[in-house]
Amino acid sequence: MSPRTPGPTRRSVRILIPAIGVPVAVALAVIVPMQANAAVDLPDKTVEQLLQFARSSDVSALSGTIEQRSELGLPDLSGLTGAGGAMGGSSSGGGTGGTDAAASAGLDELLALATGSYDARVYLDGEHARLQVLDRMAERNVYLSPTEAWYVDSETQAATHLTLPEGTDVEQLKADAQAEAQRLADEAKAEAEARLPDGQSLPTPQEVLDQALARLDETTAVSVGTDGRVAGREAYELVLEPRTSDTLVGEIRVAIDGENGAALAASITARGASDPAYSIGYSEVSFQAPDASVFAFEPADGMTVTEQVAPISTADEIAQWKADAQAKADAAEGATVPDVPQPIVHGEGWTTVVELDAQAAMAALGEQAAAEGDSTGSGEGSGSGDAAASAEQAAEASAMLETLTQPVDGGRVLQTSLLTVLFTDDGRVFAGSVPVATLLDVATAGS
Amino acid sequence: MLGALALIPILIAIAIRVSGGASAGRGPAFLDQITGNGLFVGMTALVVATPLFLPLTIGVVAGDSIAGEASLGTLRYLLVAPAGRIRLLVVKYVVAAVFCAAAALTVVVVGSLIGWALFPIGPVTTLSGGQLTVGEGLLRFLAIGAYVTVSMLGLSAIGLFLSTMTTVPVGAMAATAIIAVAAQIAGALPQLEWLHPWLFTDRWLDFADLLRSPPLWDSFGANALLQFAYIVVFGALAALRFTTKDVLS
Known part of the structure; x- marks a missing residue:
């Protein structure tokens, strides 16, 4: 019945199409990404040479795409921080304590940026920087320039503008900072030279590096891994492995560009895990200075703009602070109770555990913040509003803590794949990259 | 069907006009922008559609292409002409592709027009927070229309293949629409993450990349490659099926 009988030509055509089409499609999909992983052989470098190479890198301009992936084993924080952000957004329209809420929202956002998984574009030239986080149908942006900074969220249509205090002379500030750094370096050098026996000069940078490596070597096995390809560029790999097995960290890998020494990727793998718990790296990068227009930002009409002034201080103020701090330290030597309890450090190397008396610290910090708020008077929010806001924040924080932590003997514990935090019932906080048992041991030994 | 698609932006615009604007961060993307700039009606409608x-209408057109002729009994007569089955298939596919473009353009153009009629229009705010002139903004919207057109080409090829499998056009239409929805459900499950890059729906909603400043064309290229792979595979399957099929009606 068929109007055409399948002859030899027709058969060849109908076999030809899938015979060519399907392999071509598969090849496109499979071989293209595979090519990126073709073997790379860079000239061999020792660990020292590689570190020196990376140190001498002077990349100041680039544009690229960063992928950050983190699987810290935390319960999904996005809901919590998202809720906080939304609350901050809504209450900032409300009026009272507006700056406070906006600031905390910003903090949430920054926390989400630091711990979340996202793709972002990065642009750098000598002076400006921009981080463009590519969310689906939305975008978060951080614009940095020498005189101002913007944080823009397209979803809430909100922008936070951080500026230097009026009348700040940027050049002066830079010069001050440089002079201060130079002075400190000179001081340190003089001090070091004074300590050295006569006739001996300061160690060269090479010797310093050697010493640092030797010290690092006591706790960590540092090696150069196999050369690979990151973002289409040939890269060295530096592998750091803790020598002790009492830490949660399995290994840290850093990819270093084979041409200019810039760090291209880094990942941290938990002990016993096969995939990194945290990784960040370029999926595409170019070391050309990006077009200046990418750094330009003008908030659109209808965007909520929050103005904030950065607490940048002049050299005089820094000197004043230092004097204050010195005076305080002198006073504290006599007194028994310091203003803010210093964190206590147990152990060393990878198994370091940091202990903080949270209740005392919070109380002291609160007092300090109150005192500073009074003296600087930067916030226009009323005192009662602030108090209410802080109470609300505290309640929110404790609820968050409840959901995140699990009860253990003598407290609650927050367990992630790389970090363990123990909140004891008597108000101390222990944190370290160690198993829970170690933290409990330290806690019982300490009390 | 283009009329039905045109209804989407019209409904959105009228609803917003009557009930007032949405607050930022709620509802579909760009919904909150409409009251400030009517041009965003088209974008919101694309996000919704x-x-x-869109996949439903594509499913109808592509699913009907061969099976429709078969069910009406006209396929035989088409094949009597000395044009060849492959050529008929290609023509049918081109018709479906033209419909994809017409559908996406309808939504964007009708949306822009109704937004222009009901709301003030002005500079277009990009996702990065900056603003584009109206002309530039409209160009970006047209580019987004092109992106959505490309996005639908893979689904059209699937519809065409399914259409060669049956003589019941409704079956092919429904199967095409179901595949589109199933692929999106699979794309929403984090447990199937390994599968996501292979789904033709994976980059459907990435068209907003063109509304960034600077616009990001990577996703356009990646999407085009993905859709091309689907066109090749399902086009080849359709060709294999259609050239070996006994056409009885």
Whole structure:
């Protein structure tokens, strides 16, 4: 019945199409990404040479795409921080304590940026920087320039503008900072030279590096891994492995560009895990200075703009602070109770555990913040509003803590794949990259 | 069907006009922008239409292409002409592709027009927070229309293949629409993450990349490659099926 009988030509055509089409499609999909992983052989470098190479890198301009992936084993924080952000957004329209809420929202956002998984574009030239986080149908942006900074969220249509205090002379500030750094370096050098026996000069940078490596070597096995390809560029790999097995960290890998020494990727793998718990790296990068227009930002009409002034201080103020701090330290030597309890450090190397008396610290910090708020008077929010806001924040924080932590003997514990935090019932906080048992041991030994 | 698609932006615009604007961060993307700039009606309509309504209409057109002729009994007569089955298939596919473009353009153009009629229009705010002139903004919207058109080409090829499998056009239409929805459900499950890059729906909603400043064309290229792979595979399957099929009606 068929109007055409399948002859030899027709058969060849109908076999030809899938015979060519399907392999071509598969090849496109499979071989293209595979090519990126073709073997790379860079000239061999020792660990020292590689570190020196990376140190001498002077990349100041680039544009690229960063992928950050983190699987810290935390319960999904996005809901919590998202809720906080939304609350901050809504209450900032409300009026009272507006700056406070906006600031905390910003903090949430920054926390989400630091711990979340996202793709972002990065642009750098000598002076400006921009981080463009590519969310689906939305975008978060951080614009940095020498005189101002913007944080823009397209979803809430909100922008936070951080500026230097009026009348700040940027050049002066830079010069001050440089002079201060130079002075400190000179001081340190003089001090070091004074300590050295006569006739001996300061160690060269090479010797310093050697010493640092030797010290690092006591706790960590540092090696150069196999050369690979990151973002289409040939890269060295530096592998750091803790020598002790009492830490949660399995290994840290850093990819270093084979041409200019810039760090291209880094990942941290938990002990016993096969995939990194945290990784960040370029999926595409170019070391050309990006077009200046990418750094330009003008908030659109209808965007909520929050103005904030950065607490940048002049050299005089820094000197004043230092004097204050010195005076305080002198006073504290006599007194028994310091203003803010210093964190206590147990152990060393990878198994370091940091202990903080949270209740005392919070109380002291609160007092300090109150005192500073009074003296600087930067916030226009009323005192009662602030108090209410802080109470609300505290309640929110404790609820968050409840959901995140699990009860253990003598407290609650927050367990992630790389970090363990123990909140004891008597108000101390222990944190370290160690198993829970170690933290409990330290806690019982300490009390 | 283009009329039905045109209804989407019209409904959105009228609803917003009557009930007032949405607050930032709620509802579909760009919804909150409409009261400030009517040009965003087209964008909001695309966000709403891309997951379901567009695939439905594409499914109808592509699913009907061969099976429709077969069920009407006209396929035989088409094949009597000395044009060849492959050529008929190609023509049918081109018709479906033209419909994809017409559908996406309808939504964007009608949306822009109704937004222009009901709301003030002005500079277009990009996702990065900056603003584009109206002309530039409209160009970006047209580029987004092109993106959505490309996005639908893979689904059209699937529809065409399914259409060669049956003589019941409704079956092919429904199967095409179901595949589009199923692929999106699979794309929403984090447990199937390994599968996501292979789904033709994976980059459907990435068209907003063109509304960034600077616009990001990577996703356009990646999407085009993905859709091309689907066109090749399902086009080849359709050709294999259609050239070996006994056409009885």
